[in-house]
Amino acid sequence: MRQLQYDIYSEKIILEDPKYWIDEDDIPKHIKDFFYKECDKFVLKDKETNNLYCPKCTQKLEKNFCENCQKNYLINIDLNEVNIKKLKKYKFNNYYFAFDVVDKEVIIYLINVFVTYDNPLTNNPFRSIYLRVENAYHVLKDCLINLKQKDKIYLFKEFDSNLLYEEYSFNYDLDFYLDCYDIAKVYTDNLDILKDTIYRYTNIWKAKDYLKDKNIYLSNLTYIPLYYSSFEYLIKKKFYSLAFDNLHLIKKDKDAKLLIKNYLDFMIENNFDYWKFRTLKLCKIKDMEMINYMEDTIEAYENVLNIKKMDVLKLYNYLKTNQNDIVEYYDYLRLANELGYDLKDKKVLYPKDLFNVHNEVFEKRSIIVNKECNKKIRKLAKTLNKNKYEDDKYLIKPAGSVKEMLDEGNMQNNCLSTYILDYSKNKTQIYLMRKKSNLKKSFVTIEVKNRKLIQARLKNNEIPDDEILNIINKWLKNIK
Ligand SMILES: [Zn+2]
Numbered sequence: 001m002r003q004l005q006y007d008i009y010s011e012k013i014i015l016e017d018p019k020y021w022i023d024e025d026d027i028p029k030h031i032k033d034f035f036y037k038e039c040d041k042f043v044l045k046d047k048e049t050n051n052l053y054c055p056k057c058t059q060k061l062e063k064n065f066c067e068n069c070q071k072n073y074l075i076n077i078d079l080n081e082v083n084i085k086k087l088k089k090y091k092f093n094n095y096y097f098a099f100d101v102v103d104k105e106v107i108i109y110l111i112n113v114f115v116t117y118d119n120p121l122t123n124n125p126f127r128s129i130y131l132r133v134e135n136a137y138h139v140l141k142d143c144l145i146n147l148k149q150k151d152k153i154y155l156f157k158e159f160d161s162n163l164l165y166e167e168y169s170f171n172y173d174l175d176f177y178l179d180c181y182d183i184a185k186v187y188t189d190n191l192d193i194l195k196d197t198i199y200r201y202t203n204i205w206k207a208k209d210y211l212k213d214k215n216i217y218l219s220n221l222t223y224i225p226l227y228y229s230s231f232e233y234l235i236k237k238k239f240y241s242l243a244f245d246n247l248h249l250i251k252k253d254k255d256a257k258l259l260i261k262n263y264l265d266f267m268i269e270n271n272f273d274y275w276k277f278r279t280l281k282l283c284k285i286k287d288m289e290m291i292n293y294m295e296d297t298i299e300a301y302e303n304v305l306n307i308k309k310m311d312v313l314k315l316y317n318y319l320k321t322n323q324n325d326i327v328e329y330y331d332y333l334r335l336a337n338e339l340g341y342d343l344k345d346k347k348v349l350y351p352k353d354l355f356n357v358h359n360e361v362f363e364k365r366s367i368i369v370n371k372e373c374n375k376k377i378r379k380l381a382k383t384l385n386k387n388k389y390e391d392d393k394y395l396i397k398p399a400g401s402v403k404e405m406l407d408e409g410n411m412q413n414n415c416l417s418t419y420i421l422d423y424s425k426n427k428t429q430i431y432l433m434r435k436k437s438n439l440k441k442s443f444v445t446i447e448v449k450n451r452k453l454i455q456a457r458l459k460n461n462e463i464p465d466d467e468i469l470n471i472i473n474k475w476l477k478n479i480k
Pocket residue numbers: 054055056057058059066067068069070
């Protein structure tokens with residue numbers, strides 16, 4: 001059997017398999033045809049008139065029908081919004097994963113399907129489709145080899161979500177999670193070829209219908225199925241959403257398995273996703289009202305329990321009866337703990353008036369945040385300024401002083417001031433995203449740890465829309 005070999009010391013591939021797809025010509029015809037056909041799905045919608053146009057010939061559709069192509073279109077969410085008069089300036093990129101097997105070895109490709117209406121041979125908009133093999137990975141049991149870049153190997157080691165960011169920032173084993181952003185739809189028609197490969201136990205081909213038209217991370221097609229035995233179990237139980245949905249973030253597979261074993265029917269019945277799963281893992285109570293109540297802020301509950309082990313049901317009842325917010329409670333507990341309050345004291349742990357005690361610890365803390373701290377922040381901001389981001393509309397810069405953080409906290413109505421001490425010690429990094437049209441007004445407050453986004457919040461801790469999050473995520477890839 002042919003096998004690729006990677007020399008870990010020289011970081012070079014010793015034995016190279018020449019049989020992987022390099023460009024469009026190498027892609028098998030049936031797969032190419034599938035990609036071309038997929039492009040017909042993306043009906044054009046004129047922004048001005050809301051009229052729909054045929055993605056093949058650019059004729060206007062009448063009742064979703066193209067007279068010219070004699071084709072009826074399904075109008076789904078994949079509409080491409082354009083200015084139809086300027087159609088030639090648009091470029092559409094769609095991405096797909098496709099599996100191939102060579103001598104029982106699995107290769108997974110990332111294919112860029114590139115659509116443009118700017119065909120140099122015509123004056124009128126005319127569709128051209130190009131296929132590009134963006135990436136090719138040889139999938140091995142404990143690593144992926146990027147065949148195109150040749151110099152990169154990703155080891156699959158257990159990801160421990162409870163590790164502090166500082167602890168794993170330079171951990172080579174976790175490069176996979178930090179560097180691998182490939183996300184795409186999957187070509188599912190040939191998944192059966194995986195039956196006689198390292199995928200044989202995963203049963204991934206049974207999820208064919210589930211995978212269709214979904215965007216999936218590369219790790220969820222390689223690392224998750226091969227590394228986690230609960231994947232196979234979940235697939236057999238037809239519990240696809242959980243199988244593909246961040247299973248790796250569940251700290252120990254043993255826990256996950258046990259939870260699945262004990263609660264499977266309950267989870268299927270209530271259409272569990274990863275977040276509900278994570279909530280159940282914490283509370284272990286079959287109570288959907290409680291799970292629905294907690295799931296949006298489950299991270300805050302986890303943080304609270306990291307500070308102080310406590311009865312989740314008691315905590316839930318306390319918060320619910322007093323209409324307290326877990327995020328506010330977490331802020332309070334964190335500071336109370338830092339200030340040396342006795343967390344064993346029930347009055348400290350479950351204060352009657354959370355709002356007031358929250359403000360109390362908050363003020364005590366501000367006194368500690370002294371001039372020294374401001375100096376450190378100014379110095380840190382100078383260093384972080386290299387990560388400054390600017391485009392036509394937005395600016396992202398590091399928080400520059402204690403005052404700036406307090407002002408931001410006030411304008412945003414968030415607890416940024418409680419992050420001042422950590423920021424001054426560079427334990428976490430705070431960036432402020434502003435609209436260039438009004439630089440003095442706060443817009444998005446961003447917390448970053450080791451080049452990873454921890455949170456990005458609008459006023460009142462609301463989550464920004466995808467456009468903003470995309471800008472932030474793109475920017476994060478380039479920061480130092
Ligand atoms: Zn047409």
